[in-house]
Amino acid sequence: MARRLGGRSARRRASPFLHRFLLSASSPEPDEKGVSVAVPLLDLKAQYASIRADIDRAVQSVIERQEFIMGREVAELEAAVAALSKARFGVACASGTDAILLPLKMLGLGPGDEVIAPSFTFFATAGTVHNAGGTPVFVDVDPATYCVDPEAVEAAISPRTRAIVVVHLFGQMAAMERILAIAAKHGVPVIEDGAQSVGARRQIDGSWRVAGELGWCGTLSFFPSKNLGAYGDGGMIVTQDEAAAVRLRKLRLHGGAKQYHHEEVGTNSRLDTLQAAVLLAKLPYLEGWSQSRRERAARYSAALAGVPGVQPPITDPANEHIFHQYTLRVERRDELMAHLKTHGIGCAVYYPVGLHLQPCFAHLGYRPGSLPHTERAMREVISLPVYPELTDRQQDEVVGAVRGFFG
Ligand SMILES: Cc1ncc(COP(=O)(O)O)c(C=O)c1O
Numbered sequence: 001m002a003r004r005l006g007g008r009s010a011r012r013r014a015s016p017f018l019h020r021f022l023l024s025a026s027s028p029e030p031d032e033k034g035v036s037v038a039v040p041l042l043d044l045k046a047q048y049a050s051i052r053a054d055i056d057r058a059v060q061s062v063i064e065r066q067e068f069i070m071g072r073e074v075a076e077l078e079a080a081v082a083a084l085s086k087a088r089f090g091v092a093c094a095s096g097t098d099a100i101l102l103p104l105k106m107l108g109l110g111p112g113d114e115v116i117a118p119s120f121t122f123f124a125t126a127g128t129v130h131n132a133g134g135t136p137v138f139v140d141v142d143p144a145t146y147c148v149d150p151e152a153v154e155a156a157i158s159p160r161t162r163a164i165v166v167v168h169l170f171g172q173m174a175a176m177e178r179i180l181a182i183a184a185k186h187g188v189p190v191i192e193d194g195a196q197s198v199g200a201r202r203q204i205d206g207s208w209r210v211a212g213e214l215g216w217c218g219t220l221s222f223f224p225s226k227n228l229g230a231y232g233d234g235g236m237i238v239t240q241d242e243a244a245a246v247r248l249r250k251l252r253l254h255g256g257a258k259q260y261h262h263e264e265v266g267t268n269s270r271l272d273t274l275q276a277a278v279l280l281a282k283l284p285y286l287e288g289w290s291q292s293r294r295e296r297a298a299r300y301s302a303a304l305a306g307v308p309g310v311q312p313p314i315t316d317p318a319n320e321h322i323f324h325q326y327t328l329r330v331e332r333r334d335e336l337m338a339h340l341k342t343h344g345i346g347c348a349v350y351y352p353v354g355l356h357l358q359p360c361f362a363h364l365g366y367r368p369g370s371l372p373h374t375e376r377a378m379r380e381v382i383s384l385p386v387y388p389e390l391t392d393r394q395q396d397e398v399v400g401a402v403r404g405f406f407g
Helices: 002-013 016-025 044-065 072-084 096-106 124-131 150-156 176-186 242-251 273-304 333-342 359-364 372-380 392-405
Strands: 089-093 114-118 135-139 161-167 190-193 201-204 207-210 217-221 235-239 326-330 381-384
Touching (some): 072 089, 089 096, 096 235, 135 150, 135 359, 235 242
Parallel strands (some): 190 217
């Protein structure tokens, strides 16, 4: 109990920017009667406990060699993640945000250049468009999968469209085959924001394709709470385009392949060797973890089927979901959230405000009602704990609390 109170006060003191991480750092504890179990939204301590020897060995090896910058693990990770994504090249960088920003920078966007992106996503998807010098054009999502709606993308194409950023949200892929056809028709490159969908697959024309395989560039985030999470920030771009990979490697190193020689102005966006070592140690477990997340999700969906007011997540039949999030659509969402919190159950809303309605994009002229599916999702979605270490007992607790709320 004392530890739990300590955790609460620490959370109260913490910066809101740390919220995402702190949610993921707590561990389950029995309540004072020992009857119910608290269920954190994510339990990275439990994950570490399950692979401690691998992680400690990998980290220690980097420390012994003192190879903190661009050590051999970085190239090893690039090769391994590129293979996993069925891409020819992987370029590691400092975050999932930079993984989107660097390819956008390559496009040399200028005033009035438009980049089509969904509004129902994490801020980085469109913040990067602005920071690369372009203007985001927000489009609506498919209300079943929350991934970008290809018809909305097509309707948003204009003579100023320079790129399309597709987000594979919550762990399943967008309808890439349709988006690629639209992009090809208009000669526009596609960036796949796969921050939440490492290794997610989609069956297209009878074969399995992977997130990041089909677009011009695919991007990944290794933020600690991601399915493949580092012990700090990290990201990667995967691509089939050799020229892009060569240029991206320069851009992340101040714009030069050779130290102190700069062909263009880049930035410092290296991935730390320590982070690459952690990620390499986790990689052999990733497929099993994704399978386990699918099993947890199926168990939730079976238990919540038919509960009035609750719509379990819908997987597009062409997709193999990796359930980065298990996201319900519910009635009285905010009340349910308060109810779950009083029962010690972690939950979160991804995302309460679409990017088209963010104050920083007010000058773009979107108004409430501009993107109805996004705005409905903002009011109705709630994500429940889903991770391989979640126990049956914890899951039953979550289901019981949701069912209890809806009577
Ligand atoms: C959809 C999406 N895009 C981009 C990012 C940015 O990744 P990072 O936090 O590693 O910069 C995230 C991570 O939260 C994300 O969920």
